[in-house]
Amino acid sequence: MKPIDPQLVQEKLTELAGTSLYIHLETTNGAYASHKNQSFFSAGAFIRNVQLNFLQGKITGKGPYRIGLETELGWLYAEGLTEWETDEMNRVLLAGHDADGKLAIALELSEKPFPK
Amino acid sequence: MENHVLVIFPHPDDEAFGVAGTILSHTRAGTPVTYVCLTLGEMGRNMGRPIIANRETLPEIRKLELTEACRLLGVEDLRRFGMRDKTVEFADQEALQSRLFDVIEEVNPSLVITFYPGYAVHPDHDATGAAVVQAVKRLPEGERPKIHAIAFAQGCEDVLGEPDIVHDVSDFADQKMKVIEAHASQTSGVIDTMKKQFLEEDETVRDRMIVERFWTFPL
Ligand SMILES: [Zn+2]
Numbered sequence: 001m002k003p004i005d006p007q008l009v010q011e012k013l014t015e016l017a018g019t020s021l022y023i024h025l026e027t028t029n030g031a032y033a034s035h036k037n038q039s040f041f042s043a044g045a046f047i048r049n050v051q052l053n054f055l056q057g058k059i060t061g062k063g064p065y066r067i068g069l070e071t072e073l074g075w076l077y078a079e080g081l082t083e084w085e086t087d088e089m090n091r092v093l094l095a096g097h098d099a100d101g102k103l104a105i106a107l108e109l110s111e112k113p114f115p116k
Numbered sequence: 117m118e119n120h121v122l123v124i125f126p127h128p129d130d131e132a133f134g135v136a137g138t139i140l141s142h143t144r145a146g147t148p149v150t151y152v153c154l155t156l157g158e159m160g161r162n163m164g165r166p167i168i169a170n171r172e173t174l175p176e177i178r179k180l181e182l183t184e185a186c187r188l189l190g191v192e193d194l195r196r197f198g199m200r201d202k203t204v205e206f207a208d209q210e211a212l213q214s215r216l217f218d219v220i221e222e223v224n225p226s227l228v229i230t231f232y233p234g235y236a237v238h239p240d241h242d243a244t245g246a247a248v249v250q251a252v253k254r255l256p257e258g259e260r261p262k263i264h265a266i267a268f269a270q271g272c273e274d275v276l277g278e279p280d281i282v283h284d285v286s287d288f289a290d291q292k293m294k295v296i297e298a299h300a301s302q303t304s305g306v307i308d309t310m311k312k313q314f315l316e317e318d319e320t321v322r323d324r325m326i327v328e329r330f331w332t333f334p335l
Pocket residue numbers: 126127129130238241
């Protein structure tokens with residue numbers, strides 16, 4: 001992955017608007033967060049291969065970046081994004097890594113389902 | 117000496133830190149070891165240092181790391197169960213127990229090594245240990261292999277007491293370090309520090325490398 005260039009990501013989002021997509025969205029602080037620090041409140045979520053067709057999408061912020069995708073009936077929101085790539089299967093993979101390089105958030109868009 | 121050892125964990129690298137020395141002591145003695153690994157750790161947070169993986173390439177990378185770790189351990193029978201990281205506790209438990217039971221029947225182990233359900237911190241660890249216990253209990257009493265379980269939750273010794281199985285694996289410490297190193301996507305950030313602390317005889321790291329502790333699970 002490479003550091004996010006917001007202009008390139010914006011171009012990609014504009015291109016993908018109106019297409020039927022499969023989404024992987026995830027936030028995580030790791031399963032060991034509360035074990036290492038008992039006062040830490042551990043929370044996280046992921047959803048994989050939910051189908052989404054967004055009307056318009058935008059990337060904002062100075063880095064880490066935020067992305068909002070507006071759909072007919074609602075929104076998708078992600079913050080803390082730092083790296084991205086378009087892989088050989090033309091999937092758009094975005095992620096946010098903390099100072100130790102650990103993944104904290106992932107947002108991925110694909111025209112084909114991701115493997116389960 | 118065991119006839120056959122069956123190791124059951126949910127994540128590649130679960131076998132590295134607390135068990136690799138014990139596994140090596142069995143394989144070096146000529147005891148066959150079967151390793152059932154339920155997932156590929158697809159949802160791991162570590163992506164290598166520097167970052168070498170993304171969420172979609174991580175499984176393939178960890179699959180190779182697992183294969184290499186097994187080679188270093190002398191484990192010739194690796195079974196990947198194809199489940200997804202973080203979802204073990206939500207999967208069909210009956211079906212999982214049956215798959216584990218089938219392996220137990222097939223390899224007929226004298227010893228099973230897994231996590232201690234309820235005291236293994238990660239929900240996948242606890243769910244794996246619980247499914248293994250249920251699978252073993254499908255065998256009639258008297259025909260069940262013993263279970264050596266790993267516990268590391270805070271305060272687990274207050275409830276479980278001291279571990280009754282304590283292995284000195286200092287003979288295998290160097291090879292164990294290689295096994296840990298083989299899981300590079302997960303350990304490259306800490307391996308250099310670990311090696312240094314080990315050589316400098318840092319007590320925590322030395323203890324972690326040369327002593328492996330288990331509780332015999334009451335069946
Ligand atoms: Zn694990």
